[in-house]
Structure formats: structure tokens, C-alpha cells
Amino acid sequence: MSIDIDRELAEKAMNKALDSGAHYAEARLEVVKASSLVMKNGNPEISGFERTAGMSIRVLVNGSLGFASTDQLAGMNTFECAEAAVRMAKAASGLTKVPIELSSEEAHVAEYEVDQKKRVGDAGPEEMMDVLKHIDRAMVDTAPMASRFLQVYAEERTKYYANSDGSRIGSHIPRVGMFLIPTIMEGGMVSQAMLQKGVSMGWEWADPVRLADEIGREIKVTYDNMKHGVKPPTGKIDLLLGPEVVGIAAHESCGHPYEADRIAGREAAQAGESFIDQGMLGTRIGSEVATVIDDPTIENSYGYYLYDDEGVKARPKVLIKNGVINEFLHNRETAVEMGIGQSNAAARADNFNREPIVRMSNTFVEPGDRSKEELFEGVKLGVYMNNFMEWNIDDKRFNQRYIGREAYLIENGEMKGPVKAPILEMTTPAFWAAIDAVANDLDFTSATCGKGEPGQGVPVYTGGPSIRLRDVRLGVSQ
Amino acid sequence: MSSWSEILDIELPGKIVTKALEMGADDVICTLMTSNVKQVRFANNSITASKFWAQKVAGIFLVKERRVVATDISDFSTTDDTLQDLLNMSKVMEESQNYKGLAGGSFDYRPSAPDQRIPQLLDELYGYVDDAISSALDAGAKRVAGVLYTSAGNQYLCSSTGPSGDYSSADIEISIRAMAANEGSGHMVQSVVNLDDFDPGTAGKEAGELAARSQNPAIGEEGKFDVLFSPMPFANILERVASSSSAGYVDAGFSFLKDMVGKDVASPVVSLADDGTHASSLNTPPFDSEGVPTRRTPIIENGKLKGYLHNTSTAKQFGTETTGNAGLVFPYSWSVHLAPGDQGKEELISQVKDGYYVTNVWYTRFQNYQTGDFSTIPRDAIFRIKDGRIVGSVKDIRISENMVDLMRKVKAVGNDVKQIHWWEVTTPVFTPHVLVEGVNITKSTQ
Incomplete structure (x- = not known):
């Protein structure tokens, strides 16, 4: 593994924190090498790269948690950073009315990395331009475009984590992705898509021809929907959701409300709390076919990691098991607070200068064994919503809304023409309870999940197979 | 330039711009930002984390034959290599039709006068948080969460087309959310640049009152x-x-x-x-x-x-x-x-x-x-x-x-x-x- 960072800095800073009065200390050293290219309306706007290195120290002093970071690793800066973390924790001790404890965890000494057939560091503006030009051409050739905003990026993140419990973990993870906002306009009608793709692997993922084909399809279905879409039916229908919509629901309507720090109120002033409480563990929230999993260990996934940012070994978490609330997402702090003993490795920080907090990784509905086509059978009147545009959910994760971008009418078991902007606006328990069938076409979408203060965007997969909801009433537009 | 790390902050952007021009850049802007930020987070009426960030980072925007490239740099010992890499990147970038030059000339800027007391605060921050929490509880809240920040920083800019300047800033702000029984909650914020105007108790009181009034929705x-x-x-x-x-x-x-x-x-x-x-x-x-x-x-x-x-x-x-x-x-x-x-x-x-x-x-x-x-x-x-x-x-x-x-x-x-x-x-x-x-x-x- 090529980890070109001075691990001794982390060791010394951690020891400095302990010498300064910390009862527990951890250091996280990260080096990021990244590059990106932005193209707007076919014009190459700007190309850039980033080479950052920094370290954070997190300490516990008498039940108070202190955190400090620096992007200056030379000289005494890292020692001063360690002292600052301890100083902040000591200053808070009088008002820390609920002492903070971290769960006792097995110490791990480990190294891991993601193989790259073509290193992302070798992807320069020419390669990035080639990808975006192919995609831009696919857009222009497929539909009348009002504007195109395209960004491609690639990064390699080298990380070294050390804590005073004995864990020492090195990792090297490449990530490649893109973010696109194409706007189609014709005859006074406007339609827009917001598309994101991303993986944890080398530049070999960025095949221009394949990506252009995939994006061209998105443009085509969006254009067809804009031109030919009809109003969705009113009254109760059956609603089939494609993997992208199922994925956002798994993330927003299961993953977030099962974050133990939300449940405990730690995020109350920012991303909110949860309608779920600890007493609901073991109670039914969905139908028998609804199982939701968060698994950071999926190879090459956007949310991939094998050890979290508290040094705990990652494993899949079954959040909903056959409709029953089974497990929450924990870090070492909430594991103690909720009395479950040990973390399940959900602590993530998006950079060296951020505190690790409870996060999702790759959250998805477990697939069943039926084909997607079988889900259409028996539907007299329904809508198939394959993906979405606008979405939001309240801060307790109880009322959600997803509006379809590509959607079709279903009549007597057959998919018909496009339906414009169907609105799923319903409560979370009603959503999980309405699922009566789950297909086998598991697929993932890449996303950046926001949480924390200062805000942290972590890469995640959202996913699932196609699912069917029975007797659902669509929402009304403005 | 052998010791970029020893250059004074105020001189660094100018030296980087000069070096980039010597190496062949057409237009260059360098902006150096230094900052110290403190944060106190609280939830359930108790402090949950205290944080301190020190940052020194320069943004370099460089144009060569209408090819636009940019980077951020915080390890200044790598400045020469970074500039060379930017120029190398510009050679394989394509021309931007949207880049139409930078502003030229020299300007007199409004002087900045940040409240110098704000970056010195530490123990006082916990008093402010205590005041906010107590006021919200007194107004009827049961649980209080939020965040207090102080930020202080300097920014230095130099452009190859003439403009050059620097300024300092400081501010303090609190965001407080109060939860009452029976689903009541209220949120209030206060952000100021003058410490004399900072009144976290009032923010807490207003959040608490909203929480108490909105119960049983x-x-x-x-x-x-x-x-x-x-x-x-x-x-x-x-x-x-x-x-x-x-x-x-x-x-x-x-x-x-x-x-x-x-x-x-x-x-x-x-x-x-x-x-x-x-x-x-x-x-x-x-x-x-x-x-x-x-x-x-x-x-x-x-x-x-x-x-x-x-x-x-x-x-x-x-x-x-x-x-x-x-x-x-x-x-x-x-x-x-x-x-x-x-x-x-x-x-x-x-x-x-x-x-x-x-x-x-x-x-x-x-x-x-x-x-x-x-x-x-x-x-x-x-x-x-x-x-x-x-x-x-x-x-x-x-x-x-x-x-x-x-x-x-x-x-x-x-x-x-x-x-x-x-x-x-x-x-x-x-x-x-x-x-x-x-x-x-x-x-x-x-």
C-alpha cells in the first residue's frame, strides 16, 4: 500500500494529548489527492486539483469530548492541535452534565486498500474531458438541451487512524464520480434531471462510451416524459417503485431515522431527531417482505469501508428485518448511551477536520426472488415510478415526498405511456407497511449524504430492487 | 524560492503570483485564508463536543492561453511543484470560451475592524451556552440543543491584473432549538460581529417560548x-x-x-x-x-x-x-x-x-x-x-x-x-x- 504520510505525527500527537490530561485520545491523519473538471454547456470551464493533508485529534477528559484539527503538519502544529483538543474538553467539563463514554472495543491493527486497474491519480484533464465530451454529445444528440452542467471528479484518500486503546488502521481508497444537471427545453416545457454516479475504484470505471450510453438513456426517458407524459391517476392505485426510488426511501425513511445519535437527540438542532425511539426496537413497522440493510463492506461501493473512523470493524447492519425494527446505526458513544455494549461501526467523518458521527454507508432494501415483470401482474391500475427528482422528508423522518421523473401508467398488468411528475407523499410507517412484493433486480445509486455541523457530505450508495405498494393515493401537485 | 513556509502571510499571495507569472502564467489570483474557529455543541441540556479548527490555505486560480485551472494549497513547501503542476494541467486543458479576463486596476478598500475580543473567548463560551440553555428551560422547554461558534480570520488577495488587499473578520453566533413536552419545539438563532450585541439568553428564551406555545399540535x-x-x-x-x-x-x-x-x-x-x-x-x-x-x-x-x-x-x-x-x-x-x-x-x-x-x-x-x-x-x-x-x-x-x-x-x-x-x-x-x-x-x- 502506498501511504505517503508520516504516521509518527499521529502517534506523537496522540501521546501529547494523553500527556496533557486526556483519558482517551485518537488521531486521524488524512492525505487527499483529487482532481476534477467542470464543463458547462459544452465549454470546459475549469480544471483543478487538490492535495490536502491534515490531522485531527479527538479526546475525552473527565467525560468531556474535545476535538481539534490542523492543516499545517510541520513543526509544533500537531502538538498544539493536541493541546487545543484537551484544552477545549477541559473548558467544557463544568457544563458536560451527561458524561460522555465510548464503548470498549477490540483493538485492530489493519491495512486495507482498493485495487485500481488504472490509478485515479493518472486521470488528467484530457481523460476527464474525454468522458464529459462523450456525455455532453449524448445529451445534445438525444434531446433539445437548454443547458448542461457536468462535473467529473476522482480522488485518492490515504488515512491513518490510531487510538489509545491500541487500534492502528491504514487505508487507501480511490473514488471516482460525476455530477450532472441537464436541462431539456422544448415548446415552453422544461424538464431537468440531477444525476450522480460514483464508485470506490480506479479510473477504469470511467468508460466514456458506457457512461454516455447510460446518460443518453436518462435524457431520452426524461424527454419522452416531458413530451408525452399525462397526469397521474387520482384515487387509490398500486405503485411500483424502481431501485432508485426504493434506494432514496431506504436512505431517508429507514437509514436516517435509525441513526442512534438522532434518536438520542444529539442532532436535534441540525438534521433533527427521529420518530423512532429506543422502545420501538422489536416492533413491526413494515410488511413481512420489507428488509433494509446498511452494509459498508460491499466491494467498490461508493460508501465502502472496512473499519469506521473510530477503529471499529465494519459489518452489515439489518435495520428492518421482515418488517420488524431490528437494529440502529451506532458509534461508540451511542452504544454506551443506549446500553447495547458495542458499536456497529457506523462512525464516519468526511475529512480529517471533522468529528466522526453516526452515518450510513450503503443502505438498501433486500431483494426478493420475483422478477420485476411479476410485480406488474395483477395490477389493474397503477404507476411505475422508476426514478425521482424533487424529494424531501421532515426532520423526524415521518412525512416524505418523492416526485417521479421517469414514470409510466400501468393498466391491467401492462406498462403503458409516460406519466408526468407523480407524487409519493406519505408517512414512513404507511410506506413500509404498503409493500406487498419485492423483486430481484437489486441496483444501487450513488449519493452524497449530508449531516453534522459543520456539514459533512459522505459518499453512500442507496439501493434496492423494484417494489410494489398496494392501495396508495398519490399526492397532489400545487 | 527555497523557503515558502517562512514567508509572512501578507506577502505570500504576491510572491506566489509573481512566481506563477515568471513560470509562464497569463493571469493569476492567489487568495490566502487563515482562520481559527471554535465550536461548542450541546444537546439534552449538556455539552456534547468542543472543537477547535486552525486553517491556513491558499487558493490559486491560474489562466494560460484561456485555459483555466485552479487548486488549493496548505503545504507551502510544495508551492513550486504545485505551480508547475498547474501549468502542466493548463497545457492539456482546453480553452474556456466563458473566461473573459479578470478585473484590473488598483482599489482603495474599506478598512475592516473586527471585534478583537471574539477570538480570545474560551471559558466565556460555556457561560453563553449555559445562559441560552437556562433561558430556554425557564421559558418552558424540557430539552435544549444547539451550537455556538466563534470565527476569526484573515484574508489576503493578490491578482496579476492589479488588485491587492487584505482584511480581517470575527463573529460569534448561536443556534438553539428547544423541545417542550408534547411535541412542542422552537428554534432561534443569533449572529453578530460585535460582542456587545450578543445575547444568547434572549435567543434561548425565544426558542423556549415557541416550544412551550406549540405543544399538542x-x-x-x-x-x-x-x-x-x-x-x-x-x-x-x-x-x-x-x-x-x-x-x-x-x-x-x-x-x-x-x-x-x-x-x-x-x-x-x-x-x-x-x-x-x-x-x-x-x-x-x-x-x-x-x-x-x-x-x-x-x-x-x-x-x-x-x-x-x-x-x-x-x-x-x-x-x-x-x-x-x-x-x-x-x-x-x-x-x-x-x-x-x-x-x-x-x-x-x-x-x-x-x-x-x-x-x-x-x-x-x-x-x-x-x-x-x-x-x-x-x-x-x-x-x-x-x-x-x-x-x-x-x-x-x-x-x-x-x-x-x-x-x-x-x-x-x-x-x-x-x-x-x-x-x-x-x-x-x-x-x-x-x-x-x-x-x-x-x-x-x-
Whole structure:
């Protein structure tokens, strides 16, 4: 593994924190090498790269948690950073009315990395331009475009984590992705898509021809929907959701409300709390076919990691098991607070200068064994919503809304023409309870999940197979 | 240059620009930012984390034969290699048709005078938090969560086309959310640049009062209602209006104000400006990212869109002058100001026959940036108003609207301007209460 960072800095800073009065200390050293290219309306706007290195120290002093970071690793800066973390924790001790404890965890000494057939560091503006030009051409050739905003990026993140419990973990993870906002306009009608793709692997993922084909399809279905879409039916229908919509629901309507720090109120002033409480563990929230999993260990996934940012070994978490609330997402702090003993490795920080907090990784509905086509059978009147545009959910994760971008009418078991902007606006328990069938076409979408203060965007997969909801009433537009 | 790390901060951008020009760059801007930030987070009436960040980072924007490249650098021992890599990158980049040069000349900048007491605070921060929590509990809250920040920083800019300057800033702010029994909650923020104006106890008290008053909410009704927005939720709306006025956003398809200059995009009672000079704002740098002095720029006057926010390149593209809002790629607003009216909050409530009073929103998401179709979710205290009086609290509603339609339906603007800046509103927005007619309210179908 090529980890070109001075691990001794982390060791010394951690020891400095302990010498300064910390009862527990951890250091996280990260080096990021990244590059990106932005193209707007076919014009190459700007190309850039980033080479950052920094370290954070997190300490516990008498039940108070202190955190400090620096992007200056030379000289005494890292020692001063360690002292600052301890100083902040000591200053808070009088008002820390609920002492903070971290769960006792097995110490791990480990190294891991993601193989790259073509290193992302070798992807320069020419390669990035080639990808975006192919995609831009696919857009222009497929539909009348009002504007195109395209960004491609690639990064390699080298990380070294050390804590005073004995864990020492090195990792090297490449990530490649893109973010696109194409706007189609014709005859006074406007339609827009917001598309994101991303993986944890080398530049070999960025095949221009394949990506252009995939994006061209998105443009085509969006254009067809804009031109030919009809109003969705009113009254109760059956609603089939494609993997992208199922994925956002798994993330927003299961993953977030099962974050133990939300449940405990730690995020109350920012991303909110949860309608779920600890007493609901073991109670039914969905139908028998609804199982939701968060698994950071999926190879090459956007949310991939094998050890979290508290040094705990990652494993899949079954959040909903056959409709029953089974497990929450924990870090070492909430594991103690909720009395479950040990973390399940959900602590993530998006950079060296951020505190690790409870996060999702790759959250998805477990697939069943039926084909997607079988889900259409028996539907007299329904809508198939394959993906979405606008979405939001309240801060307790109880009322959600997803509006379809590509959607079709279903009549007597057959998919018909496009339906414009169907609105799923319903409560979370009603959503999980309405699922009566789950297909086998598991697929993932890449996303950046926001949480924390200062805000942290972590890469995640959202996913699932196609699912069917029975007797659902669509929402009304403005 | 053998020892970049030893150069004084104030000299570093100039030396980097000079070196880049010697190496063959055509246009270069270097901006060095140094900052110290402290944060105290609290939840369930207790401190949950205390944090300190030290940062020193330079942004380098370099153009060679109209090929635009950029990077950030924090390890200054690598400056020579970084500049060479930027130039190498420019050779394989293609020409940008949208790059039309940087602002030239030399300017006298407004002097900055940050409150030097703010970066010295440490133990006092915990007293402020204690004051805020106690005040919220005294007002009826059971649980209190939030965050307190102090920020202090310096910025140094040098452009190869002439502009050069520096400034310092400092601010302190608190965001506090109070939860009462029976689903009541209220949220309040306070952001100031002068420590004498900082009053966390009042912020806590107001959040606690909202929480206590909003207990036992009923499920809200859907339909068209008049909605009185307090400053927190309307700042969320206005931040989106201001970002849509960036010429870069217009060009990229992110704006519902495209092709709307000179047209009615809001009610005649709405006048909105961007102001980079406002003394109380958290974000009033004397110069923009090209070194152009910041200024006050009207966005909407009496309901009509006056123009967009520009840097030099977008101004040339749109056939106008820069407004001092660079962003080197996208122009952006400094702080957003809605001109106040002359009515107080109670007077506005008295005008509502059948509607809602919304005190916070979050998760504003667009179906389509260009059409402006969006929804946002009221959270914390939501009150039902009937016949000019608050008659109870509600929950579980969503505002599902179009931005331009909403701005055109503004009926009255209050007189109680407040600066809003928090997790959901990242550009400072100065707004009073605002009354909007016929707002579309939706809710879950089941």
C-alpha cells in the first residue's frame, strides 16, 4: 500500500494529548489527492486539483469530548492541535452534565486498500474531458438541451487512524464520480434531471462510451416524459417503485431515522431527531417482505469501508428485518448511551477536520426472488415510478415526498405511456407497511449524504430492487 | 524560492503570483485564508463536543492561453511543484470560451475592524451556552440543543491584473432549538460581529417560548392558505432567490430568474438587494474574489428583477459590468437584504383570516431549478391563525410551491429585520416577517 504520510505525527500527537490530561485520545491523519473538471454547456470551464493533508485529534477528559484539527503538519502544529483538543474538553467539563463514554472495543491493527486497474491519480484533464465530451454529445444528440452542467471528479484518500486503546488502521481508497444537471427545453416545457454516479475504484470505471450510453438513456426517458407524459391517476392505485426510488426511501425513511445519535437527540438542532425511539426496537413497522440493510463492506461501493473512523470493524447492519425494527446505526458513544455494549461501526467523518458521527454507508432494501415483470401482474391500475427528482422528508423522518421523473401508467398488468411528475407523499410507517412484493433486480445509486455541523457530505450508495405498494393515493401537485 | 513556509502571510499571495507569472502564467489570483474557529455543541441540556479548527490555505486560480485551472494549497513547501503542476494541467486543458479576463486596476478598500475580543473567548463560551440553555428551560422547554461558534480570520488577495488587499473578520453566533413536552419545539438563532450585541439568553428564551406555545399540535390541513413567515423560514426562501440571481447559475440552468430581467418576479412590496458592505453582516468582505470592491447591488426593486450578480467574465458574457460578486467561476451573493415594511408581527397576524404562522423550514428541494418548482417542510412551531388570532399549533404540513409564484404572492413585509445564518441558511439573510397569500399546503396522503 502506498501511504505517503508520516504516521509518527499521529502517534506523537496522540501521546501529547494523553500527556496533557486526556483519558482517551485518537488521531486521524488524512492525505487527499483529487482532481476534477467542470464543463458547462459544452465549454470546459475549469480544471483543478487538490492535495490536502491534515490531522485531527479527538479526546475525552473527565467525560468531556474535545476535538481539534490542523492543516499545517510541520513543526509544533500537531502538538498544539493536541493541546487545543484537551484544552477545549477541559473548558467544557463544568457544563458536560451527561458524561460522555465510548464503548470498549477490540483493538485492530489493519491495512486495507482498493485495487485500481488504472490509478485515479493518472486521470488528467484530457481523460476527464474525454468522458464529459462523450456525455455532453449524448445529451445534445438525444434531446433539445437548454443547458448542461457536468462535473467529473476522482480522488485518492490515504488515512491513518490510531487510538489509545491500541487500534492502528491504514487505508487507501480511490473514488471516482460525476455530477450532472441537464436541462431539456422544448415548446415552453422544461424538464431537468440531477444525476450522480460514483464508485470506490480506479479510473477504469470511467468508460466514456458506457457512461454516455447510460446518460443518453436518462435524457431520452426524461424527454419522452416531458413530451408525452399525462397526469397521474387520482384515487387509490398500486405503485411500483424502481431501485432508485426504493434506494432514496431506504436512505431517508429507514437509514436516517435509525441513526442512534438522532434518536438520542444529539442532532436535534441540525438534521433533527427521529420518530423512532429506543422502545420501538422489536416492533413491526413494515410488511413481512420489507428488509433494509446498511452494509459498508460491499466491494467498490461508493460508501465502502472496512473499519469506521473510530477503529471499529465494519459489518452489515439489518435495520428492518421482515418488517420488524431490528437494529440502529451506532458509534461508540451511542452504544454506551443506549446500553447495547458495542458499536456497529457506523462512525464516519468526511475529512480529517471533522468529528466522526453516526452515518450510513450503503443502505438498501433486500431483494426478493420475483422478477420485476411479476410485480406488474395483477395490477389493474397503477404507476411505475422508476426514478425521482424533487424529494424531501421532515426532520423526524415521518412525512416524505418523492416526485417521479421517469414514470409510466400501468393498466391491467401492462406498462403503458409516460406519466408526468407523480407524487409519493406519505408517512414512513404507511410506506413500509404498503409493500406487498419485492423483486430481484437489486441496483444501487450513488449519493452524497449530508449531516453534522459543520456539514459533512459522505459518499453512500442507496439501493434496492423494484417494489410494489398496494392501495396508495398519490399526492397532489400545487 | 527555497523557503515558502517562512514567508509572512501578507506577502505570500504576491510572491506566489509573481512566481506563477515568471513560470509562464497569463493571469493569476492567489487568495490566502487563515482562520481559527471554535465550536461548542450541546444537546439534552449538556455539552456534547468542543472543537477547535486552525486553517491556513491558499487558493490559486491560474489562466494560460484561456485555459483555466485552479487548486488549493496548505503545504507551502510544495508551492513550486504545485505551480508547475498547474501549468502542466493548463497545457492539456482546453480553452474556456466563458473566461473573459479578470478585473484590473488598483482599489482603495474599506478598512475592516473586527471585534478583537471574539477570538480570545474560551471559558466565556460555556457561560453563553449555559445562559441560552437556562433561558430556554425557564421559558418552558424540557430539552435544549444547539451550537455556538466563534470565527476569526484573515484574508489576503493578490491578482496579476492589479488588485491587492487584505482584511480581517470575527463573529460569534448561536443556534438553539428547544423541545417542550408534547411535541412542542422552537428554534432561534443569533449572529453578530460585535460582542456587545450578543445575547444568547434572549435567543434561548425565544426558542423556549415557541416550544412551550406549540405543544399538542394537531395535524394541519392542506389547501391554499395565507402564511406568515417569521425571519428564519423566509430567509431560507430568500437565499434561494439570491443564488438564482447569480449570472453563473442562470447560465448553468440553475435559476428560475432566467430571461426575467425587467419583469415582475415578485410582489411590488418586495425589494431585495445583495450587500457586501453591511456593517452587521457576517459576510462583508471589502473585495470579491477578483479584488473588486464589494457594494450594494439591487436584485429586485418593487417586484421587478433589476439584474444578475456578476464577476468580470459573466458581466462580459451578459454585456454589462461586474457587480463585485466574484466567485471566480460562479458569482455569488454576500448577504441578502429584504427591504422592511412598516408593520409589526402582530399587525401582520391580524390580517390573516385563515392561515398559518410558520417559524422555521428545512429541506427546501427543487423539482426543477429553472422552473422554480419546489417544496419545503415547516418544522418547529407552526401556528394556525383564524380571524387574525393564533388559535393553536399544527404539524405534518409541507409548502409545495413555485418560487416566482410565491414571491409574487407576498402581501406585506414586516418591520422587524433579523439576520439569519445557520445550518439551513449559509448566506446571511436580513429579513423581517413576511405575509404571503394563497400558499399551497400539502400533507401526506396516508
